[in-house]
Amino acid sequence: MFDVERWQEIFETIRMNKLRTFLTGLSVASGIFILVILLGFSTGIEKGISSQFEQDAASLIFIRTDVTTKEYKGLNPGRRIHLHLDDYQNLSRKYEDDIEYKTPLYTIWGGQVNYENQTGNYRIEGAYPENQFIENESMVAGRFLNATDVSGVEKVVVIGNKVKQELFKNEDPVGKLVTIYGINFKVVGVYSDPGGDREESRVFIPLSTAQRSFNAGDTLRSMSYTVKMQDDFDQAVALSTAMEKSFENDLKTKYSVAPDDSGAVRIYGTLEEAKKIYTLIDTIRAVFWFVGIGTIIAGVVGVGNIMLIIVKERTKEIGVRKAVGATPASIIGMVLQEAIFITSIAGFLGLFLGVGLLELISPMVDSAFIKFPEVDFNTAITTVLILILAGTVAGFIPARRAAHIKPIDALRNE
């Protein structure tokens, strides 16, 4: 392998047969190129979808109500269903053991928030402290809401990073007063959210304060729960599904909603969705690998084919070599090394082109479902190994054919 003479021979044959080598290389290079691009995009899709889920806890169950769409037990459709705090308490109690975090919510869409001369419209959420974990918020400054804020009906507010940037610019907002619909609230913290700007243009105030400030009594707009993670994913999905069903039944029974009225009580579980998406990701990845490997196989068959032609073309030469003392092993080595060399060089070229292209376009690809496509180190190593293996396979059959050439047949006078 490290025989200088052997390499010289290989370079010599390649130099003498530039077009042939180029075409062989092209088939391998494009195979690897396509595989790398496919794998890059599969990673991108995976990342994009994962980031969709990072916005909130993965095991969220979200409940909200709307107007009825069906007549039921003599009640007209079009009735608005309001959740109440005792609904939250009942449901929480019923599944106490399986619930990780929980919060009732009272939401004002597009509420006006002022700080000195700055004004903005943001979503205002009355919530419980645990909402921090349900929404996946991490604190940039100060603290989130706490139990005292809720029980004391404190006029405190936690604002998103985006809100801070818009209202406070470079000022430190913690301890400052903002007004929401003319009522003063003290800023106690700033949070950031993996969901980005949209999720960060919200402010949180204690639920009790929200209900009192906006004359809501004990009504709620919605409720969020997260399910405790189980030993395995499927078990968690099953539990989450069961809870969703049970919540829906309880609420529909209590508010006399038709069991098949899908509008009035809406329950949304991320786990079930997640499962579907993860299955989808797995499928996409499998398909991409399949297509990629298929392309490489086509390339390898091409290389094998061309090596066979090379061996055929060089029959006479190989005959001469054998006549002057080349052993079969040295002939196999020669052909195999050439095949591996061509596949490797071409393959690396394809790999670098693929990685390069991904690097180039990656920063531009940042949509909801594909995010920064790239190949990681392990994937690159795997493709390289596949490559060298492919070269060996491609070279082996022609090499053996070459070794079996009989000098007498090869040298027979034409």
Place this chain on the structure above:
Amino acid sequence: MGSNSLHVLKGIDFTVKEGELVSIMGSSGSGKSTLLNILGMLDEADSGSYTLDNVPIKNLNEKIAAQYRNKFLGFIFQSFNLINYKSALDNVAMPLYYQGMKRNERVDRSMHYLEKVGLGKWAGHLPSELSGGQKQRVAIARALASDPKVLLADEPTGALDTTTSHEVMDLIQGINDEGKTILVVTHEDDIAHMTKRIVNLKDGVIIDDKYVEQVRAMNHV
């Protein structure tokens, strides 16, 4: 190689002593090439024995055959069989490469043999830049390079004109004069008479084996 077997050689019994220059004659189909292939270990006889320099040549696997060919034999072919993308020097050096000789030594030795056949100046040229006679000289240098016991020449002048043929035969005679054993397969009478012994084959048997007065090729050049 069809399924029908055909006996080409039907009992060949002859001995060549060291230093002889023997020509094997016969019309096509007489079995002269087959004989040469067996002597060259490119083919094996179905039965019978072959002893080269007191070494019995039998049951060779490909690897051993390759090593024996390298050590004992030098081949000269009608169509030269040089590798067309290698320089004259590299062609001559090839048997030495397969002996595992170091490059410097190989170049020295190959150069020596190229000079011996009068082509020292052509060492760097590709076969396509050489005339037929020059190609055959390179092939002879290649055959000599590994210092074999026996040179086997299969119609060495078959592709050359008369003058060039005589030049090549002169070279072969000179090598024989230095003591090398050489077997030449030919169907040309004048070439055969430039050797010292003529073996005539017909239908796979020796019909005639005689020592002749050697005609020096020099006289014709």
